[in-house]
Amino acid sequence: KAGVTQTPRYLIKTRGQQVTLSCSPISGHRSVSWYQQTPGQGLQFLFEYFSETQRNKGNFPGRFSGRQFSNSRSEMNVSTLELGDSALYLCASRPGLAGADTQYFGPGTRLTVL
Amino acid sequence: AQSVTQLGSHVSVSEGALVLLRCNYSSSVPPYLFWYVQYPNQGLQLLLKYTSAATLVKGINGFEAEFKKSETSFHLTKPSAHMSDAAEYFCAVSDEAAGNKLTFGGGTRVLVKP
Numbered sequence: 555k556a557g558v559t560q561t562p563r564y565l566i567k568t569r570g571q572q573v574t575l576s577c578s579p580i581s582g583h584r585s586v587s588w589y590q591q592t593p594g595q596g597l598q599f600l601f602e603y604f605s606e607t608q609r610n611k612g613n614f615p616g617r618f619s620g621r622q623f624s625n626s627r628s629e630m631n632v633s634t635l636e637l638g639d640s641a642l643y644l645c646a647s648r649p650g651l652a653g654a655d656t657q658y659f660g661p662g663t664r665l666t667v668l
Numbered sequence: 669a670q671s672v673t674q675l676g677s678h679v680s681v682s683e684g685a686l687v688l689l690r691c692n693y694s695s696s697v698p699p700y701l702f703w704y705v706q707y708p709n710q711g712l713q714l715l716l717k718y719t720s721a722a723t724l725v726k727g728i729n730g731f732e733a734e735f736k737k738s739e740t741s742f743h744l745t746k747p748s749a750h751m752s753d754a755a756e757y758f759c760a761v762s763d764e765a766a767g768n769k770l771t772f773g774g775g776t777r778v779l780v781k782p
Contacts, residue, residue, distance in 0.1 A: 597772040610767040653768040654719040659711035
């Protein structure tokens with residue numbers, strides 16, 4: 555089975571721009587979560603989608619948004635980019651919403667904001 | 669609210685020596701606990717997880733962890749370190765009270781000396 559894929563792998567943007575990141579989950583997985591990883595704040599949960607509905611949300615400003623399509627693929631969007639948004643954005647998929655379900659991570663998209 | 673503390677942001681071990689990475693958690697309900705490993709420029713890979721079955725959990729690459737409820741700990745060990753174990757390790761907790769999202773510790777970077 556193919557793993558979680560994320561595109562693009564690297565992005566460079568300037569302040570004020572917006573960006574869209576894409577995630578394709580493992581086949582059959584219906585849940586997709588997004589995490590932000592920075593040296594200062596570590597790994598932080600952004601949001602989780604299941605069956606095209608946002609099921610859980612972390613403590614991030616409204617500039618961060620996401621969506622999920624009927625094929626379970628997900629996108630996240632960051633508007634009005636700030637320097638502090640530079641990070642590795644990780645997507646993870648799992649079969650459902652059970653706590654015991656393993657989340658499988660993609661390789662990440664490294665976003666640099668200049 | 670759930671939280672995870674990893675003692676020691678950096679650990680240095682000699683090849684062949686015991687690897688011990690400490691993780692303490694806080695959770696208001698029975699938790700699910702995970703250890704992930706991250707190699708440079710990659711996503712997170714699951715090493716092992718505790719889901720309320722056996723308290724001693726065996727994972728990949730010779731790693732194991734023991735769940736101790738009385739100590740709220742889930743320390744990761746490997747009897748004999750290998751050069752390929754050099755990576756960053758993350759402990760994570762999820763529980764139903766938090767919507768089963770993953771909350772990560774700050775990570776421990778392991779250096780293996782020849």
